[in-house]
Amino acid sequence: MQRTPAFALSALALTGALACGLAQAQTSEPVIGLITKTETNPFFVKMKEGATAEAKKLGAKLVSAAGKTDGDNAGQVTAMENLIAAGAKTILITPSDAKAIVPAIKKAQARGVMVIALDSPTEPMDATDALFATDNYKAGELIGQYAKAAAAGKKPVIATLDLFPGHPVGAQRHNGFLKGFGLQANDAKSNELSRPAEVVCMADSFGDRAKGQTGMENCLQKNPDINIVYTINEPAAAGAYNALKAAGKEKNVLIVSVDGGCAGIADVGKGVIAATSQQYPLRMAAMGVAAGVEYAKTGKKVSGYTDTGVTLIAAKPMAGVDSKDVKTGTDLCWGAK
Structure with missing residues (x-):
């Protein structure tokens, strides 16, 4: 099976028209979304690297987006809506606003999307299906x-x-x-x-x-x-x-x-x-992508908190x-x- 490279787009650049085009593309690869707080913080750059590598390894399509700055909840909400339109069945997110993002997460889950928080929990923490993060x-x-x-x-x-x-x-x-x-x-x-x-x-x-x-x-x-x-x-x-x-x-x-x-x-x-x-953002992202691929194949969701380690x-x-x-x-x- 030919693998499709990961897409990297800002929340605003990921337009509805492009999202619809991605959703209509003929592919058997599971689509996994990654939404980070920003595109420039080295931590999130490494996280995207981990997600990209794991998606390539497992034959998934990664579509990434980010807010403009840390705290840009509106940008993350837009990204989530566009990723759903793009056919993502799992969305990995590092929430910028732990409370304000919850309604968007619930809308995604109502449409059958598994949502996993990476690095940062939502408030309440169980608003996402799972959390992969440092203690x-x-x-x-x-x-x-x-x-x-x-x-x-x-x-x-x-x-x-x-x-x-x-x-x-x-x-x-x-x-x-x-x-x-x-x-x-x-x-x-x-x-x-x-x-x-x-x-x-x-x-x-x-x-x-x-x-x-x-x-x-x-x-x-x-x-x-x-x-x-x-x-x-x-x-x-x-x-x-x-x-x-x-x-x-x-x-x-x-x-x-x-x-x-x-x-x-x-x-x-x-x-x-x-x-x-x-801490280990590459590991967080890789685990999230692997869980998304498993969900696409079997319908089995991960749950709860997984400690990804600290030294x-x-x-x-x-x-x-x-x-x-x-x-x-x-x-x-x-x-x-």
Whole structure:
């Protein structure tokens, strides 16, 4: 059977006319949709790579789309509608807005489409048929434990560069970090960000390097004595480092993060980031595509939450904290664990 290459289109570019044309194409290949938050974030680029490779391996047709920015729910809703028109029987999605996307998901499911969340859960989590994701609370705990050990003997003056208010992943990583550090923190079910007295500044970075830099600059203006920085992801961490370097403070501030991408692991090796919790988006996407192919063949749906793994990567190990070195992180580098 001749395999059709994956399609990669933005949510707006995937027009109704094109979607209908795809749906009418004569093919025996199952159509699987992938909707990411953006097309440019390296995490989602790797996720699409994993989905594309698995679709090719299993003889499926992957049609991908994305919102314009993190938080673009309208773009994801449009993408979902167009993918249904394109004949997708399974849609994999990284929800930008955990609550607002739910009505669109229910419409898709009512038409027999299996919907699987990747990386980020919906709210409620069972709005999708299944979730393949990192345990984000655990990811936060790991870097919190590391930061506490690395900062032993110092009074913690903490800044957090978060995602944006109300997002489950952002809350889980933030609160997990605080819990791992031994500070007051909400549990993994809460979407509210805890703020104990040790946290002197909180800023929304939207996972973006430039916004992370601006957030760090603002935090330094509020409190120049910050010595620990938690960031939602490595692009935000790189932005924070730029701000600290410009202020001449980069050598005295510990930055910890989450993601474990190739660039992020390189930054751990350079000393930009002290430690990061590595997750595996390629594996998430591959598992989602495999589940979609199985559903197309047998009608069997996956269900529930599948933990796709997390590993703490650090250049300098800390006693009592389980971590792997930069070489290990580079070898894994967002691939299958």
